[in-house]
Amino acid sequence: MAQENNLLPSGLPRIESLEMRGIVKKFPGVLANDHVNFDVKTGEIHALLGENGAGKSTLMKILYGLYQPEEGEILLNGRPITIHSPTDSINHGIGMIHQHFMLVDNVTVAENVALGLKSSRGLRLDLDVVSARIRELADKYGLQVDPQAVISKLAVGERQRVEIVKALYRGAALLVLDEPTAVLTPQEVDDIFVIFKQMAADGHALIFISHKLNEIFALTNRVSVLRDGKMIGTVNTADVTKADLANMMVGREVLLTRHRPPVTVGDARLEVVNISANNDDDKPVLKNVSFEVKSGEILGVAGVSGNGQRPLAEAIAGLQFVADGQILLEGQNVTNYTPAQMFTSGLSYIPEERMHDGCIKDFSVEENAILQDYVRRPYSNWIFLAFNQIAQHAQKLIESFNVKTPSRETPIKNLSGGNIQKLILARELAREPRVLIAAQPTRGVDIGATEYIHNQLLHQRAEGLATLLISEDLDEVKALSDRIMVLFGGEVMGIVRSDEVTVEQLGLMMAGERAEQVFAAA
Amino acid sequence: MQKSKLNRQFFDRLIDALMPVFAVLAAFAVGAVILLLQGVNPLEAYQAMIVGAFGSKNGLADTLVKATPLLLVGLGIAIAFRGGVINIGAEGQIIMGSLLTTWVGLQLGEQVPGVIVITIGLLAGTLMGGVWGAIPGYLKAQLGVNEILSTIMLNQIAIQIGYYLLRGPMMDPAEVAAGTNIPHSARLIKDIDMPRFTDIAQSLGFTQSAKDLNIQGFLGELYGVLVEPTRLHSGFLFAIVMAVLVYIFLWRTTVGYRIRAVGLNRHASRYAGMNVKRTMVLSMTLSGAFAGLAGAVEILGLHHRMFEPTAVSAGYGFSGIVAALFGKLHPLGIIPSSILFGGLLVGGDKMQRAMQVPQVLITAILGLVVLFVVSTDYLVRKRQSRRVDTSKGKDEKDEDVEGTAVPTTKPEVSA
Ligand SMILES: Nc1ncnc2c1ncn2[C@@H]1O[C@H](COP(=O)(O)OP(=O)(O)OP(=O)(O)O)[C@@H](O)[C@H]1O
Numbered sequence: 041m042a043q044e045n046n047l048l049p050s051g052l053p054r055i056e057s058l059e060m061r062g063i064v065k066k067f068p069g070v071l072a073n074d075h076v077n078f079d080v081k082t083g084e085i086h087a088l089l090g091e092n093g094a095g096k097s098t099l100m101k102i103l104y105g106l107y108q109p110e111e112g113e114i115l116l117n118g119r120p121i122t123i124h125s126p127t128d129s130i131n132h133g134i135g136m137i138h139q140h141f142m143l144v145d146n147v148t149v150a151e152n153v154a155l156g157l158k159s160s161r162g163l164r165l166d167l168d169v170v171s172a173r174i175r176e177l178a179d180k181y182g183l184q185v186d187p188q189a190v191i192s193k194l195a196v197g198e199r200q201r202v203e204i205v206k207a208l209y210r211g212a213a214l215l216v217l218d219e220p221t222a223v224l225t226p227q228e229v230d231d232i233f234v235i236f237k238q239m240a241a242d243g244h245a246l247i248f249i250s251h252k253l254n255e256i257f258a259l260t261n262r263v264s265v266l267r268d269g270k271m272i273g274t275v276n277t278a279d280v281t282k283a284d285l286a287n288m289m290v291g292r293e294v295l296l297t298r299h300r301p302p303v304t305v306g307d308a309r310l311e312v313v314n315i316s317a318n319n320d321d322d323k324p325v326l327k328n329v330s331f332e333v334k335s336g337e338i339l340g341v342a343g344v345s346g347n348g349q350r351p352l353a354e355a356i357a358g359l360q361f362v363a364d365g366q367i368l369l370e371g372q373n374v375t376n377y378t379p380a381q382m383f384t385s386g387l388s389y390i391p392e393e394r395m396h397d398g399c400i401k402d403f404s405v406e407e408n409a410i411l412q413d414y415v416r417r418p419y420s421n422w423i424f425l426a427f428n429q430i431a432q433h434a435q436k437l438i439e440s441f442n443v444k445t446p447s448r449e450t451p452i453k454n455l456s457g458g459n460i461q462k463l464i465l466a467r468e469l470a471r472e473p474r475v476l477i478a479a480q481p482t483r484g485v486d487i488g489a490t491e492y493i494h495n496q497l498l499h500q501r502a503e504g505l506a507t508l509l510i511s512e513d514l515d516e517v518k519a520l521s522d523r524i525m526v527l528f529g530g531e532v533m534g535i536v537r538s539d540e541v542t543v544e545q546l547g548l549m550m551a552g553e554r555a556e557q558v559f560a561a562a
Numbered sequence: 563m564q565k566s567k568l569n570r571q572f573f574d575r576l577i578d579a580l581m582p583v584f585a586v587l588a589a590f591a592v593g594a595v596i597l598l599l600q601g602v603n604p605l606e607a608y609q610a611m612i613v614g615a616f617g618s619k620n621g622l623a624d625t626l627v628k629a630t631p632l633l634l635v636g637l638g639i640a641i642a643f644r645g646g647v648i649n650i651g652a653e654g655q656i657i658m659g660s661l662l663t664t665w666v667g668l669q670l671g672e673q674v675p676g677v678i679v680i681t682i683g684l685l686a687g688t689l690m691g692g693v694w695g696a697i698p699g700y701l702k703a704q705l706g707v708n709e710i711l712s713t714i715m716l717n718q719i720a721i722q723i724g725y726y727l728l729r730g731p732m733m734d735p736a737e738v739a740a741g742t743n744i745p746h747s748a749r750l751i752k753d754i755d756m757p758r759f760t761d762i763a764q765s766l767g768f769t770q771s772a773k774d775l776n777i778q779g780f781l782g783e784l785y786g787v788l789v790e791p792t793r794l795h796s797g798f799l800f801a802i803v804m805a806v807l808v809y810i811f812l813w814r815t816t817v818g819y820r821i822r823a824v825g826l827n828r829h830a831s832r833y834a835g836m837n838v839k840r841t842m843v844l845s846m847t848l849s850g851a852f853a854g855l856a857g858a859v860e861i862l863g864l865h866h867r868m869f870e871p872t873a874v875s876a877g878y879g880f881s882g883i884v885a886a887l888f889g890k891l892h893p894l895g896i897i898p899s900s901i902l903f904g905g906l907l908v909g910g911d912k913m914q915r916a917m918q919v920p921q922v923l924i925t926a927i928l929g930l931v932v933l934f935v936v937s938t939d940y941l942v943r944k945r946q947s948r949r950v951d952t953s954k955g956k957d958e959k960d961e962d963v964e965g966t967a968v969p970t971t972k973p974e975v976s977a
């Protein structure tokens with residue numbers, strides 16, 4: 041059967057078909073996969089869709105040999121295979137790029153790729169060979185990767201390409217991509233999609249997990265939907281609509297468009313006056329930034345990531361030193377307050393890197409529910425934690441955001457990625473803030489939860505909350521914001537009413553043109 | 563196939579749970595080889611060891627006497643580890659604590675009621691140890707000085723201060739008069755001895771010995787430990803109460819919560835508004851305080867005078883680390899663990915005397931236990947992380963899972 045044209049550009053044989061049959065996986069308190077059937081073919085990009093905690097990552101980790109299923113079998117080209125470890129799956133040509141992947145930091149790309157290899161005895165000697173091979177693969181697949189680059193200096197998008205090269209290097213014919221786009225900028229997503237499509241055209245099989253329906257339609261041939269660990273069905277992407285998929289996933293109608301009713305805005309709650317800030321290397325990251333957010337208003341912050349969004353959020357939250365200028369919260373000067381002082385003054389901050397900065401993985405759901413407020417009543421009497429109150433609070437968060445967890449005592453590292461996100465969001469909103477900074481609030485959460493979060497933001501807006509919404513999803517920014525501020529190189533390019541600006545105009549501003557120029561041209 | 567997988571999981575867990583036991587057994591096995599090479603029958607030697615440590619009332623008493631400082635130091639070590647800092651300066655903290663306690667005893671002994679002097683003495687030792695722990699904590703938090711280096715230096719300084727005081731202002735007047743110049747203090751007055759077990763038993767009305775009551779065998783020895791005159795003192799009970807308090811502190815109080823949060827994830831703690839640096843200083847201070855308390859208890863409960871500093875600290879500052887690790891850094895786990903290591907120390911001594919093996923050999927075997935315990939601990943963590951989720955990156959694991967984060971030199975923004 042093996043013919044010449046069955047080889048991939050990397051020189052390895054294709055995987056004609058891979059089938060998972062009757063997979064069952066239990067965790068304490070959850071049935072993560074319940075007799076799941078799933079298959080993928082050569083040349084196909086197959087989407088795996090489902091709510092947070094539906095069991096997508098679990099299914100894929102079984103395929104990759106990280107988890108052992110209680111039941112079920114895996115067939116490769118029609119023949120049953122056993123996978124006990126990632127080594128087995130790699131030997132069978134299966135590669136995986138993880139949700140929240142992390143590369144070893146202070147090494148070069150080539151070292152990183154060589155690191156996990158079994159035959160890395162003569163590591164030093166091999167590095168040249170490894171580099172050459174990386175270049176060759178990068179060339180063939182159109183992936184821009186420099187084998188000598190140091191990982192810690194690379195942007196997320198670049199790191200992701202390294203992950204892909206790493207998988208190809210190890211001979212992946214089938215590649216599992218667990219939410220690869222969650223951390224990418226829209227531009228990076230476009231770039232990587234070209235590569236994915238080329239890989240499929242070359243005969244690779246790709247499994248693609250994402251919560252963004254746009255991406256599913258732009259990229260995939262078939263979609264399989266998981267719900268509560270069960271396979272609901274597999275359909276051709278071309279035969280369905282977004283609403284169909286949303287229905288399959290959630291089991292009810294999901295509103296995909298948002299309605300932003302007019303509300304009367306009140307006084308300015310957050311005023312930022314001419315602030316400037318420098319990073320650790322003393323490079324300016326914010327230059328004379330000024331704006332205000334009024335009660336009842338959502339101010340969207342658009343911009344390609346790395347243009348000052350994060351320093352801005354952190355300057356307000358007291359995590360970034362403000363070298364110049366003033367920040368006022370409800371008229372009170374809060375410049376360079378400590379984070380704790382900011383939180384007591386009525387700020388909530390949903391950080392972008394929530395997995396890292398927003399929670400403690402080894403703490404339980406309960407313990408994470410009180411991360412900022414553990415000394416405050418009613419969660420403690422200053423000295424002792426009040427476990428009843430904490431449990432009640434955690435329960436409230438779990439219910440309000442429908443967080444899937446076996447129990448309140450479960451360490452959150454055992455929750456699915458999206459459910460950790462939901463817990464953090466629930467916690468921040470439940471603090472009843474006066475001002476909210478939400479950075480990428482819907483990154484990594486499913487469409488049902490996205491709907492819920494959007495509605496919550498709009499609801500709180502109606503209640504008078506002043507929100508600074510930082511997002512790279514322009515549709516999200518446009519749908520929710522009253523006004524939009526564009527940042528470029530740490531400077532404000534302009535603040536415009538969201539219903540008076542087009543996505544194209546925003547794009548120009550994000551590329552560094554000032555609002556006056558953009559509108560003068562129009 | 564299904565069944566074999568379940569078995570495998572169960573087996574994996576079982577192996578992890580028994581790993582410390584394997585470690586001790588492995589160390590003993592290697593030790594046995596060394597003993598054989600020395601021409602000593604290892605079975606007899608180990609029998610001497612076990613019987614020596616646990617077989618008689620005096621053996622048992624000595625084991626618990628040694629377990630006492632191990633437990634107290636171990637509690638401090640656990641707090642530091644949980645808070646993401648490493649305290650290997652317990653030796654110096656013990657010495658400083660015992661010095662101040664002795665000084666308090668010498669000064670107040672005659673004028674103030676015994677109970678009050680004991681209380682003040684314990685507090686003084688705790689305080690002094692705390693100060694000796696706070697210094698490296700502060701240096702680390704404010705100046706980024708590696709706490710391992712600074713604690714080692716502080717250990718040396720403590721030893722020198724000890725010698726200076728014991729050869730000078732604190733030297734026993736009798737020695738001065740005799741001109742022998744042995745560096746030790748006068749014996750503290752009996753009023754401020756922490757009560758021994760036998761004293762407590764007497765006051766509770768247990769006056770008969772095991773022989774009187776005709777209790778025989780091991781039960782008799784056990785009864786003897788509790789009632790008859792041995793070296794066992796109330797410091798042991800005190801240490802157990804402390805273990806329970808530390809458990810409550812770490813898991814039930816706001817400060818304990820903060821210490822654990824900072825130890826597990828510094829970034830998230832900072833984002834949550836916690837003062838990370840201050841918390842690290844606090845962890846080191848508390849850690850030192852427990853070592854200082856161990857010194858105080860040694861003085862008031864056992865030695866009743868200060869003598870050569872390194873003989874008072876007696877390596878507890880290091881073996882306490884092992885006891886803490888063996889007890890899984892859990893305050894209640896450290897109780898049995900410190901008794902075990904106390905037993906090893908006592909039993910090793912007995913074995914040496916019974917079998918005429920050189921002292922170094924005992925030290926070597928203890929060292930082997932340490933080595934095996936620490937490396938199997940590492941192995942277990944690796945096995946667990948591999949089993950649960952290998953998608954986590956290396957550096958994330960270092961900080962978040964192991965909780966023994968390495969010192970950061972990156973300045974943090976906080977006022
Ligand atoms: N190691 C684990 N231990 C215990 N429970 C786990 C573990 N991993 C996953 N689970 C549970 O299994 C269920 C499925 O999790 P999984 O990570 O597969 O979800 P997912 O579909 O990938 O969700 P998301 O979109 O949020 O990433 C969840 O309820 C989760 O709590």
Ligand SMILES: [Mg+2]
Nearest residue numbers: 097139456457
């Ligand atoms: Mg997932």
